[in-house]
Structures are given as structure tokens and as C-alpha cells.
Amino acid sequence: MNETASQSAITPDAGFIIEVNSMHKWYGDFHVLSDINLKVQLKERIVICGPSGSGKSTLIRCINRLEEHQRGQIIVNGTELTNDIKNIEKVRTEVGMVFQHFNLFPHLTILDNLTLGPIWVRKTPKKEAEETAMMYLEKVHIAEQALKFPGQLSGGQQQRVAIARSLCMKPKVMLFDEPTSALDPEMIKEVLDVMIDLAEEGMTMLVVTHEMGFAKSVADRVMFMDAGQIVEQNNPHNFFDNPQNERTKLFLSQIL
């Protein structure tokens, strides 16, 4: 059954790629995430939106253990996230992350940035890693910059490199933490186009963003978070045209 980019049904697949059960997180005394329950299927594309401080970035950072949760369960690709470093590294190999501030490695060329993960984590031979890297650089339309350094690229180019870097690890899930928030409008489009291509090819993604256009065109589910809780989630059509919760309505009225 073919999937279109818009709000079509997800083929019910065996099991969930990400399962978050009754997860709570505290920063010291501050209860930042409260009773989060989330099940993500393979190939599902979820956009998470909400006011700042609502915990959306914290939630996705818990999924690849950049933050630790104190209560509840997070299971990614069958592995539960605990303090066991082996589990954490196993999860991180399958989960790619794109950051708001790109976080490229400035002392390495673009090509080296991309081949670092595959060579040292997946133990891919160098030649093969470089071929994969060039393939993904072509995909994000930046192959000619392969031997430059991150400092020589614009923001939009750096973010596309960052996306390619995560893709080189062939992850099952991609997490995007406000990928376009540090870019100016022209660059936002070039990055969103790459993300749309990715979504249309069936990559499972969780995207924290304020780009509602992206949500409308590509998401299977839109989630609204506020004050550490998931307030409402629905497919984009119902979410934007028929919000149920008062807080959701207030939020939408301010951003649309």
C-alpha cells in the first residue's frame, strides 16, 4: 500500500519503534516532563509543537539519552533506555539527531564529519563510508562542498550537512530539535525541502518545530505540548482545523 506525503493512514506495523510509558522527568525539583505516553510506529512522522519551556526538546532528548528520565520507561527499537551504557550506545546508533545549532565538528572536513560515525561506530571500511557519505551529500545537494570545513559554509548548508551526517549512520529514527530555528527564511526553505524529501521516503521522524507548513504537508501526527504534558495530538487536518483543547486553541490562534 503506497503512502502519500499527506494525512494517509499508517499501515499497522509489527510493534512500535519508540515506546514511552508513563515517563516523568525532573530537573532537580522542577517537574519538567509529566506522565508522557507516546507510541511511535515505523515510518510515522510526528511534529511536536508548543510554547517554549513546554518540554518538547527535553522529550526528544530523552529518547536518545542526552537527558535522563527518572520515572517510567523508554523503549527504542526493542532496547530499553537505562543507565547501562551498552544499551544507550545501541540506541544512539539507531537514532539520528539534528540540532538547532548544527553542532558540526569544525576541525574536520565535511566528508570527515560524515564518515566519522560509520567508521568508528559501525566499523565500516573507509572507502565504503566515503561512498555513502558522498551519496548522502548529493542527496542534500551539497556534494561540491565535501572537502570544505564547516566554518566555510552558510547556516542552511551546515544544517543540510548535519542531516546528511545523521543519515550516514542509517538510523531507524531521526529526531529534529528545532532544525530551522537558527536559520533565516531563505535557508529555512532549503532545509525543509530536504526534510520533506526524507519524510516522503518513509523515514520515521520526530520533529520539534514551529514550521506549521511543514506539519500540514508532511506530518502523520501533530502533538501539542505545554508545561511538560502532551495536551493534544491528532492528524494535521483535525489538529489545525478542529482543535479540542482550550490551550491548543490559544496556541494556534497566536501562531497561525
Add this chain to the structure above:
Amino acid sequence: MSAPTTTPTREYLKPPVTEVGVIGWLHANLFNSWFNSILTIAVLAVLWKLMPPFFSWAFVDSVWNSPAEACRDIDGACWSVIPQNISFIVFGFFPDGQQWRPGIAMLLLLGLVIYSKDTKHMKKSLFVYWTIGLVIMGTLMYGGVFGMPVVETDQWSGLPLTFMLALFGMVAAYPLGVLLALGRRSRMPAIKTLCVVYIEMIRGVPLISLLFMSSVMFPLFLPEGVTIDKVLRAQAAIILFTAAYIAEVVRGGLQAMPRGQFEAADSLGLNYNQTMRLIILPQALKIVIPPSLGILLSAFKDTSLVVIIALYDVLKTTKVTLSNPKWTGYSTEAYIVLAIFYFICCFAMSNYSRKLEKALHTGR
């Protein structure tokens, strides 16, 4: 369209004489205000008073390589104190006929150092060259084979001792310092406490006291009859001391690393060793090249402190030369030359560090 008008011819004048060239520079930098002008004149007056006498003392009336008696007859500098005693100043107590051995060892060491400076040579083969070089140097200095008489380590003195203590001290202290810095940032309490205690205790005492302890106190803890070589003890003290300071400087560099670099490395699945080795340390160590160099320069000059444990580095051998009644009174000349020697070595290191920074684009 209107008819084109002829452009009026203009005269290209020269700028006023007081604005360009030498006079312009003088005007802008030395005489640009009343206060600066007075200062300039005052400094010129001081130099006028001091330079000619110094010049005639150092270069005009001086002797360069004559026996001690000739020095007494002249007013100028007696530079011959160095050439006449050169073999003792440079080689110390190394037996007379054998001084070619430390000579070659030193040249080999310096040659290897100069070879290693070039980044193009930093390959696996460099390790091989260094290992072979070190073995050759050790054999030359110690002897015992190929008919060379044995020369015990307490006779190693002068320039070879200074270079050896300095170079091996710097090369060993740096990795140790990096490990200490990483350990101090560790979340494991035992490692962290160990590193903190080590760093703070070592930084709390002068190097001289460490050398003294290594030479006098440490042997008391060893079982009867077991001795550890004195030069080795001094070398260990210098390494342990320098490592503590390097550790703090490197820790500063690690703290300056943006958290995003760690997070990006983590999200790719790199483990601790890989993150440090491939991502963090290359960037952090680059940032702290300036203060690291300062510490290494101090380490180089601190080799002169081994005089406290009766090891004769180049400073001590110079001093001993001056205690000879023939040459007493010419300490100014001797120490000036020694200062020039230290300056040349330290300047070479600073220069290299500047080139290194440029090559690594630390300016970003």
C-alpha cells in the same frame, strides 16, 4: 543625451612630508603629543648615556678567546671565559676523551626534534625513528658496548643533561597532564578525588622541594640496597610537576568546549574514548596552545633547579667555571651568554608554537 563634458584635469600632489615615510611614522608614533614627545626625548637621552659605554665594553674593548691573564689587562668584556672553558660548560664531568659521545647524542636529539616539527613527518615512521634514536643516544651516553667505557649517570652533566631533562620532561608531562585533566572532570568520585589531590598538592609546593624530596626523602622509603638513579628521580620530579600545571590548563580548554560538540558525538554513538580522542581533545588542545607553551618554557628553564640535588646542568657548570680563581669576576659575561642560550631555545619554542597555531587556524 547631453554631450559628454571633458573631465577637468587634476593635479596629483604629493602628501605632506610630515605624514608619510620615516618622518610620518616618527610623527605619528613618537611625537604625536607633548607628553609622548618629552618621553621620546628622555628615552633617547638615556640611551645616549648608556649605549656607547656598553657598546665599547662589549664589542670594542673586549677579548673573545684569550687566556685568563689577557683579560686582566683590558677594560672591556672578557668573552673568552666561555670559549676557554667550553668543554666543561657544555659537557660537565663527562670524561675528557669521551666527549664526542654526548656531543653526537645531543646533535641526534636536536636533529630528531627539528625533524618532528614538520607536520608532514608526523606518521607512524616517526615513532620508529625516535625509538632508534633514543636507543642510540642511551648507548652513546652510557657506554659499555663497542669499547666505549661506561659513564655513570651522575657524570652526565652540562648541556646534554639540560636538554634531556627538558625534552623528556615536556614530552612525558603533556600526556600525563591531559589524563589528569580528563580524570579531574570524571564523574567517578575515586578518580576525580585522586586527580584533584594530586594536582593541588603538586601545585602547592615549589619544584625545588619536589627535587629535594625525590633526592633525599624518597630513597629513605626504598628497601636496603635498592637505589634508583638520581637523574631518573630528577626527571620524574620534573615530569610530575609539569604535568599538574598542564592538567589545569587543559581542563580550562575542555571547559571551553561547547556542549553541542559532546552532544553531537554522543548522538552519533561514539563512546567516551572516541569522543575525547577524535572530537574534543583535538579542539581543546588547540585552544590552549598559548598557556601550554608558557608552562613548557618554564619547565625548560626550571631544569636549572637540579643544582639542588647536585646534578650539574649547564647553569651549574657555568657557575663552577666561575668559581675557578682564574675566571672569577667575569660572571657578567658568562651569564649574558647563558641568558642568550636560554633565550634562543625559548624563542625557538615560541616561534614554533606560533607557526603551529597558524597552521591549525586557531584564529578561526
